Amino acid sequence: MTQPNLSVDIAGITLRNPVMTASGTFGYGSEFAPYLDLEKIGAIITKGLSLKPKAGNPTPRIVETPGGMLNAIGLQNVGIDTFIGEKVPYLRKISTPVIVNLYGNSLEEYGELAGRLDGIAEVAGIEVNISCPNVKQGGIVFGTDPKAAFEVVDLVRRNTGKPMIVKLSPNVTDVVVMAKSCVDAGADALSLINTLTGMAIDLKSRRPILANITGGLSGPAIKPVALRMVWQVARAVTVPVIGIGGIMTAVDALEFILAGATAVQIGTANFLDPSAAETIAAGIETYLVENGIADIRELIGALKTDR
């Protein structure tokens, strides 16, 4: 059999295979260069970027839980000026598309950041993180209110010509409502899920383990929830969906693709095995070859729900 096609298209970005690395788990790419071939993965999504450098939360910031981990890093990042000065030159050296995850502390910051990234040729696209912190007034969280989500996505849309992915939070009553709102506002693609809010307690000290008290749960423990949400959203929208949540193996990735994901993001698995993304991409190819499937696109949303 000839080589199967693994290439997919997300919002006009052509990926050589559907395996991307999730924001916050892969640094700015260069950290992982000693462990895998960056040219063998579909895309790199960078650590969440803000206008100004952000210190992040006090420690402890992470704790392991059964089949997963909680993190409350607090979006520590270098800020856009350092990103442009120190990180972009490295990105120029690799042909794999680099998508910049961004967030703002206010509506205006989202718009300004999107505008500044719009002029950087090395940035293939943006992923708007609306699953994170509070806005400056009223404590509304962009990611949990469909009207606020529409506003921020709409503003970013008006500030960028780059392909725009919006990353959705699972901490909502109905993820489909949020998804539709983002698509209506101009999202080219959706990625889900971000982490599930959780906490861990130390009985001995009678204190929360994380300094931030709560944190985001990731890892294999959240995969069933993520699969369900990806399936729900993929049926409800016409834009491509990127599946995220506890993907550790090629089998996990293929399950998300069957559920309707056009591509997947590898997150926590990068921490356990820095070559995970490359291994998973290779595993998907092996599956296609062994099952005589010529094109990965044949599997997207091919889930059989009849009994």
Add this chain to the structure above:
Amino acid sequence: MQFKSMVLSNVEVSPSYFRMRMTAPPTIGVSCPGQFVMVKVNPAIDPLLRRPFGVFDLGTFETEFTDCGRQTYLEILYKVVGKGTAMLSTLHQGDHLDILGPLGKGFTLGDPAGEKLLVGGGVGLAPLYYLAKELVKESRVHLFAGGRNKEDILCITEFDRLGVETYVATDDGTLGAQGLVTEVLEQHLSRAGANATIYACGPTPMLKAVAFLADKYGIACQVSLEGYMACGVGACLGCVVQGKDHSEATPDYRCVCKDGPVFDQTDLLWS
């Protein structure tokens, strides 16, 4: 590098403290003292994350099972503190592990003419043995080992055998002087030469006290820190510590895994 390793031995050297020897590829030999490895204790998803361990020893022994007739080994010294280390302690010769490393920035050996003062608290002794092995080749080395009781004082005879002069302090006086290891260290510092260097690893309060003494006596001091980390390569940002210029407006966070685990004590914010 990432490699598969086989357990060669796993011995309880003191109640709840284990010393494990495992195979390593010959190319690991470039490692410098103070670096660490991330060990996946089993291939399952629980426990999910790798566990970081300082390199206790590295070397080779004769064997008929490799082409070159020698096998490289790596040793770690660890305390059973939770699920991961409890599982590790049940492994036997022939069991397999997945290892990432050596990682991070290790100790700087510096001017061989200066006295080398090693300070270890409990299992913090782990990275100091390999360091001592390198330092004794050219320098005069002293070890100050501290713990709550004699059971926390590990592998002292190994240091003795290297020719290291050892001083012990325990909280309860069951071994060595009764009191803090930093008290014993200070008696020595008052007569140490200006070109001496302190190398310390142990609990944070001990490191803080050592850093204070280093400032007081104007002696160079490198500290090896522990951090709760997921990746070991600078991506998760879980293990950060505050650098000397840190403030909320101008964050100066350093990754224990990548910028450390060994830092010059003057580069850190100790308050």
